[in-house]
Amino acid sequence: MAQEVAAPRGFEEAVPPRISAPRRALQMALRHPLGAFGLLVIAVLLFAGIFAELVAPYDPKEPNRITKAFAELSAPVDAETTTFTVKDGADLGFGQTVGIGSEEIIVLLIAGNTITVQRGAEHTEATPHDAGAALGSSTVDTLSGPSAKHPFGTDRLGRDVLSRTIFGARISLMIGLVAMLFGVIVGSFLGVLSGYAGGFVDSAIQRSVDALLAFPPVVLLLAIITVIGDEDSAVRIFLAHNTPIPQGTFLGVPDFLNIFVISLAIGIAVVASVARVVRGAVLSIKENVYIEAARAMGATDSRIMWRHIFPNVAALIVILASITLPLAILAEAAVSFLGVGVQPPVPSWGADMTANRESALAGTWWPVFFPGLALSLVVLGFNMLGDAFRDISDPRLRGALGSGGGRSL
Amino acid sequence: MRNYILRRLLILIPIMLGVSFLTFGMFRMIPGDAAVLRCQLGCTPEVLEDLRHEMGLDRPWYRQYGDWVWDIVRHGDLGQSLTESRLPVTTELDRRLPVTLELVTMTLFMALLLGIPPGVISAIRPGTPLDWLARVGSVLWLSIPGFWLGILVIAFGVNWFGWTPPQFGSGYVPFRDDPWVNMQQFFFPALVLALAIAAAIMRLTRSSLLEVLRNDYIRTAWAKGLRERTVVMRHALKNALIPVLTIVGLQVGNLIGGAVIIESVFNLNGIGKYVLEAIIRRDFFVVQSVVLLFAVAYVMANLVVDLLYGWLDPRIRYG
Numbered sequence: 001m002a003q004e005v006a007a008p009r010g011f012e013e014a015v016p017p018r019i020s021a022p023r024r025a026l027q028m029a030l031r032h033p034l035g036a037f038g039l040l041v042i043a044v045l046l047f048a049g050i051f052a053e054l055v056a057p058y059d060p061k062e063p064n065r066i067t068k069a070f071a072e073l074s075a076p077v078d079a080e081t082t083t084f085t086v087k088d089g090a091d092l093g094f095g096q097t098v099g100i101g102s103e104e105i106i107v108l109l110i111a112g113n114t115i116t117v118q119r120g121a122e123h124t125e126a127t128p129h130d131a132g133a134a135l136g137s138s139t140v141d142t143l144s145g146p147s148a149k150h151p152f153g154t155d156r157l158g159r160d161v162l163s164r165t166i167f168g169a170r171i172s173l174m175i176g177l178v179a180m181l182f183g184v185i186v187g188s189f190l191g192v193l194s195g196y197a198g199g200f201v202d203s204a205i206q207r208s209v210d211a212l213l214a215f216p217p218v219v220l221l222l223a224i225i226t227v228i229g230d231e232d233s234a235v236r237i238f239l240a241h242n243t244p245i246p247q248g249t250f251l252g253v254p255d256f257l258n259i260f261v262i263s264l265a266i267g268i269a270v271v272a273s274v275a276r277v278v279r280g281a282v283l284s285i286k287e288n289v290y291i292e293a294a295r296a297m298g299a300t301d302s303r304i305m306w307r308h309i310f311p312n313v314a315a316l317i318v319i320l321a322s323i324t325l326p327l328a329i330l331a332e333a334a335v336s337f338l339g340v341g342v343q344p345p346v347p348s349w350g351a352d353m354t355a356n357r358e359s360a361l362a363g364t365w366w367p368v369f370f371p372g373l374a375l376s377l378v379v380l381g382f383n384m385l386g387d388a389f390r391d392i393s394d395p396r397l398r399g400a401l402g403s404g405g406g407r408s409l
Numbered sequence: 410m411r412n413y414i415l416r417r418l419l420i421l422i423p424i425m426l427g428v429s430f431l432t433f434g435m436f437r438m439i440p441g442d443a444a445v446l447r448c449q450l451g452c453t454p455e456v457l458e459d460l461r462h463e464m465g466l467d468r469p470w471y472r473q474y475g476d477w478v479w480d481i482v483r484h485g486d487l488g489q490s491l492t493e494s495r496l497p498v499t500t501e502l503d504r505r506l507p508v509t510l511e512l513v514t515m516t517l518f519m520a521l522l523l524g525i526p527p528g529v530i531s532a533i534r535p536g537t538p539l540d541w542l543a544r545v546g547s548v549l550w551l552s553i554p555g556f557w558l559g560i561l562v563i564a565f566g567v568n569w570f571g572w573t574p575p576q577f578g579s580g581y582v583p584f585r586d587d588p589w590v591n592m593q594q595f596f597f598p599a600l601v602l603a604l605a606i607a608a609a610i611m612r613l614t615r616s617s618l619l620e621v622l623r624n625d626y627i628r629t630a631w632a633k634g635l636r637e638r639t640v641v642m643r644h645a646l647k648n649a650l651i652p653v654l655t656i657v658g659l660q661v662g663n664l665i666g667g668a669v670i671i672e673s674v675f676n677l678n679g680i681g682k683y684v685l686e687a688i689i690r691r692d693f694f695v696v697q698s699v700v701l702l703f704a705v706a707y708v709m710a711n712l713v714v715d716l717l718y719g720w721l722d723p724r725i726r727y728g
Contacts, residue, residue, distance in 0.1 A: 207423070211431050216661075218666025218667070326552070337556050369561065
């Protein structure tokens, strides 16, 4: 058994007080309340998007029906009776088909509170009914306002807006993530290569970047999407036949290939700006003595690029990713809104807003309002989280590299 | 100075060639050429061949590209629409350019107005509720998509105030004809488009002014006993605005892209709406020319910004 040795006094005091991980997280959250708020918003929407099937109260593509009651029987009827007396407030028309319980009847004649009907229409059996039974019919519940049953209301096709917004989160986040990953990975690769290699490679890459950056971002994105989004575009055919990207539903995303192509287009649109920024950083890192030392030790070019230079631009790349992600999400919504992105009936915030534009002008604001609110919240969340992240990782960048500082879509 | 402008204009040539080549190449990648799109009912291979010949699509691609660029350079001819009307692009642009120009100018003006003063206030009073308000506001405006805000403005205008932007009834009314109606047409689209840009300007004004205020010459100005107004406005702001100007130049790209979206939301018949409609009906001759035009405008705007640096900061000299 080893004997305990008391540490000298001086050392004992030098040990900083221990803070547990959750406590540290809480401190961090208190210091950056906006960042914590952003994280919370993203966590909620991410959860909703991933577990959409469990969270959403209705099927996002199924029109909801409601039974509208027109009248109530004031006296019981048996299976043979064809004359009904109803209570006041009958709202029936001639020739109308209504249901009583599981039976359907057709209204033939209306005289005051007495109606003559044809029993057992539409393959249903004529059965006796009690007094008070409702005569009703089931209709698609279009454009009904927010209520307890449909908290966000229903859209022009009677679909539940809340469910569509929840499923829209999945599409939106998926596209944003894939586009950001593609843009940042390809852009960083080109940037490191261009900055390190110099000479002809650098010129070739930089002139292409110049040409791409000369387009206003939305215009470039629209052009790319028109070209590669076409039903028989070469890119799409190539992806369908030569890669394992599924054409049907994948990870709960319907029409996955289509969604992937849109992400790719958005990704291509951000490659140039990422490559430009990363190249700039590489140019200054390249001049460091440790790079020279690595070369003197006989390290290959690819080793220097990926083992010595890349780790030094990694922080910058993460920051670029944090700026790109909300932009990619906004870009998806914008192109879907313009009708060239995600196509209905796939639930997409942008496409849903556009689909319900006309009815919004007639006063039904909810099918436009809620998807847009979700979109604004998720972008706001990412912007706030990104700001906090930049504050924490490098105080010198405070405010300077914010989303406002970069090229935005 | 003249040499500098000349050199910058010369650099534009390869960039423009790259841009035009990219645009041209991109739209050639779409399967099924323009003739197939034109040729719909009763299309036989002969008719298709005739159409191709008529539209000049039977020439080799480098001839097509060359002729396109040459027509633009020589005659300023941007080609014509694929639709039955065969409307020349330049004719449409003549009609639509004033709309887009007015929208963009007004937006830029509003963005500066909404961006710089809050940025200055937030920088000279850091940590106060005003600073906090300005910063939260800027993150909000950056995150709220303009097209959503646009629809809400129209929808709530109609339903709550019984007011629709007049362009939904009548077409574009030039400022000279009726300033009041014209302002009604442009106020909200410009405001919606300006918010995100104002937020970017505000953030940069704030951080840039904070940086400048730490300089020695500002301390000297304070030590001389100058009023705060003089220190901030005369000594600090002018220097702080240089990076802000760069952002304004870069934002011209967003402005053009935003115009494409906002014009379609607010039913303004500008160039943005024109190009969007052309993209949707796959009128590629129109798209390639207008996209090229946008790129030129964007690059030129950034050139103007670079030249303005010299005016703002006499230390910057162009050799």
